Amino acid sequence: xxxxxxxxxxxxxxxxxxxxxxxxxxxxxxxxxxxxxxxxxxxxxxxxxxxxxxxxxxxxxxxxxxxxxxxxxxxxxxxxxxxxxxxxxxxxxxxxxxxxxxxxxxxxxxxxxxxxxxxxxxxxxxxxxxxxxxxxxxxxxxxxxxxxxxxxxxxxxxxxxxxxxxxxxxxxxxxxxxxxxxxxxxxxxxxxxxxxxxxxxxxxxxxxxxxxxxxxxxxxxxxxxxxxxx
Numbered sequence: 001x002x003x004x005x006x007x008x009x010x011x012x013x014x015x016x017x018x019x020x021x022x023x024x025x026x027x028x029x030x031x032x033x034x035x036x037x038x039x040x041x042x043x044x045x046x047x048x049x050x051x052x053x054x055x056x057x058x059x060x061x062x063x064x065x066x067x068x069x070x071x072x073x074x075x076x077x078x079x080x081x082x083x084x085x086x087x088x089x090x091x092x093x094x095x096x097x098x099x100x101x102x103x104x105x106x107x108x109x110x111x112x113x114x115x116x117x118x119x120x121x122x123x124x125x126x127x128x129x130x131x132x133x134x135x136x137x138x139x140x141x142x143x144x145x146x147x148x149x150x151x152x153x154x155x156x157x158x159x160x161x162x163x164x165x166x167x168x169x170x171x172x173x174x175x176x177x178x179x180x181x182x183x184x185x186x187x188x189x190x191x192x193x194x195x196x197x198x199x200x201x202x203x204x205x206x207x208x209x210x211x212x213x214x215x216x217x218x219x220x221x222x223x224x225x226x227x228x229x230x
Contacts, residue, residue, distance in 0.1 A: 003222075007122035008032040011220035013039045015084045015120045018216075021050055024077045026110040027064055028085025029057040029103040032120045036084050041067025052077060056085065056110050057103035058175050080114040087119050088133045088208070090126060090217060094119070094230045095191045099136030099208030102165070102174050108206055108213075117214045123221035130191055134163070134182035136208040137198055144179050147203030154197050157183060178205055 012035025019025055019040060027037055037060065043049040045068060054074045055061040064071055074080075085107055089097040096119065098104050111117045139147045144164070152159045165172040165180040172180055188194055188209075195209040217228040 004122060004124070007220040007222075008120075009035045010225060011120040011122060011218045012036040014220075014225055015118050015218045016040050016043065018082060018084070018118055019043075019049070019051060023051050023081040024072075024079070025051050025053045026080050026083030026085070026114050027053050027055050027060050027069070028083060028107060028120075029060050029101050030086035032086040032122065033060075033084055034063065036120060037063050037067060037069065041069055044068050054080065054110055056083075056107045057101070059101075060103075074110060074113060080110065082116040082118055083111050083114040084118045084120060085111065087121050087125055087210075087214075087217075089130050090119060090121065090214065091128065091130050094214040094217060094228070095130060095212075096210035096214055097130055097133050097135055097208050098210055099138070099180065100133070102136070102138075102172060102180055104136055104208045105138050105174070105176060105206045108210060111210065111213050116216070117210075119214050119217045121217060121219055123219055126219060129187045129189075130209075131185040131188040134184050135188070135194075136165075137181045137183060138174055138176070138178050138205040138207070139181055139203050140178050140205065143203065144181070147201060148181055150201050150203070151181065151183070151198065154201075155183065155185070155194070157185060161185075176205065
């Protein structure tokens with residue numbers, strides 16, 4: 001296991017400690033929160049942990065079922081106690097960029113339904129200014145090039161820097177049946193305004209900016225674990 005993978009494992013396992021018996025828990029998507037899911041599965045088997053969980057993606061649903069985690073529809077639980085999820089970037093205000101795995105909309109729905117959001121990350125995800133990681137925007141397939149044109153207008157970003165995400169030489173399709181446009185912004189000076197401006201466009205379902213949602217980051221680095229809270 002690489003040193004970076006070890007950091008992800010350390011953060012993911014530590015975050016599972018926030019989950020207590022009887023909680024309603026959102027399960028995020030990605031290579032770090034995978035270890036949280038594996039640890040929760042272990043606790044269910046070995047410690048008789050009883051929790052009710054909601055997955056943020058089809059991939060997380062599959063992994064959770066494989067590990068004996070009981071899943072529910074979000075609407076049946078009247079909100080969640082917490083969600084544990086990863087991030088592609090976060091800044092000092094705990095504003096996040098998410099969506100590298102393409103699950104940003106479901107992740108945001110579940111995060112907004114939770115009393116607390118705990119982010120698991122390795123220290124490569126901590127940045128001074130958001131934007132080095134391309135900002136994912138989920139758009140409906142209908143007339144997506146027009147949506148891209150409008151995104152270009154409101155951001156000032158050339159269309160050449162607004163890339164439709166592909167996978168295996170085909171368009172990447174989200175679990176919701178939509179496309180992802182990745183915005184190569186380099187830096188984001190006002191995340192809240194950008195999130196608001198993008199989400200006003202009819203063709204945009206949501207973007208990967210998570211503002212004023214995250215409460216705690218469990219950060220694993222070469223010097224150990226750091227817990228950052230806002």
